[in-house]
Amino acid sequence: MSDQWESTWKKAGVSYDRFIRTTDADHIKAVIEFTKRVQAAGDIYEGEYEGWYCVGCEEFKREDELVDGLCPMHQKKPEHIKEKNYFFKLSRYQQALLDHIQAHPEFIQPESRRNEVVAFIERGLHDLSVSRSTQKWGIPWPGDKNQVIYVWFDALLNYLTVAGFPQGGYENTWPADLQIVGKDITKFHCIYWPAMLMSAGLSLPKTVFGHGFFTIDGQKISKSLGNAVDPVELAGNYGIDALRYFLLSEFGFGSDGEFSHQRFESVYNADLANDLGNLVQRVQVMVGRYLDGSYGNLPPHSHDTSPYQEAMQNLRLDKALAEVWLLIRGLNQFLEEEKPWELAKHDKEHLSEVLYHAITDLNQIATLLMPFMPETAHKIAATFANDTVHPEVGLLFPKSDQPLERTIKIA
């Protein structure tokens, strides 16, 4: 699976500092050290677990979490398990968790996720089985060869491993300012994880943000429901940046969103091919034609980016993109009003000013687009680099005659 993840991130233009696997040697060390600290805090005891376990979720399920006896996420009957395990005294942290969430409302974002988590805690926390005796894979329990550490207890600790825990200096990176997780795993990140950290005497992440899910053409996407979609394939002949733009601009990050092929096509044509692609090409052509393709020092000119920055701080990625599109549409309008093609006939000096302004704006636009559409941002920057326009970079977002490939695959 890890090969598939890595190649998907690559194709999706997603970069990272570290791709961690829980089989990595430094991670195993971190998990064993952390488990020992939780043991030393008196939060581990031996007991017997009897109940349900969903392998899809890798999660022990309470009766009240099942719907008609099935895991609601996987639509499968969980395995009934009866085995000797080590337990973590999660119940001991119930009040501390509620107090922390109340004192730090920013800890769980968005608010809807916070309400779900608080309701779950208020129903009462049970101690958590944190080892398995019948499972072959996993990190051996310190001092007990017959048990492996429960996969979630282990996996959550990757955040400490990447910071360098338990080596000195990890405190420079930990606690995380922000952890972004899917809404289906907020319980692990907003209940188990902070309780584990409290037990080990470590700081909690400042914010955990649980993002939403997409539906596609009205269907919920789920591997086990058999309508899984490869998001990279979805980009089809429109390119990955177009898909990234669409997914990030259409919905408030955190809410669920509906992906519609029809809507994707219309957004592609309006925002990308028309507003942005044409703009870059127009400026490129005019700089080539009226300035012989080269220009000297650009005047310092920069639009106020504070609304963009504020949106980014609040993870309102859709709002940040809307700010960039205000600049794009503003520049289009500016060119319509200034009419460089007419200035070329009688006012060369003002013509240069207008085109310099356009290039400066496009460079700023490229910078702001970098986290959203890295390939496009690099192309725009490369088009106007080293005082020269480089037309060979080519047209951005060409109109496509082919309809978007509908790649919903029935697995």
Ligand SMILES: [Zn+2]
């Ligand atoms: Zn499940």
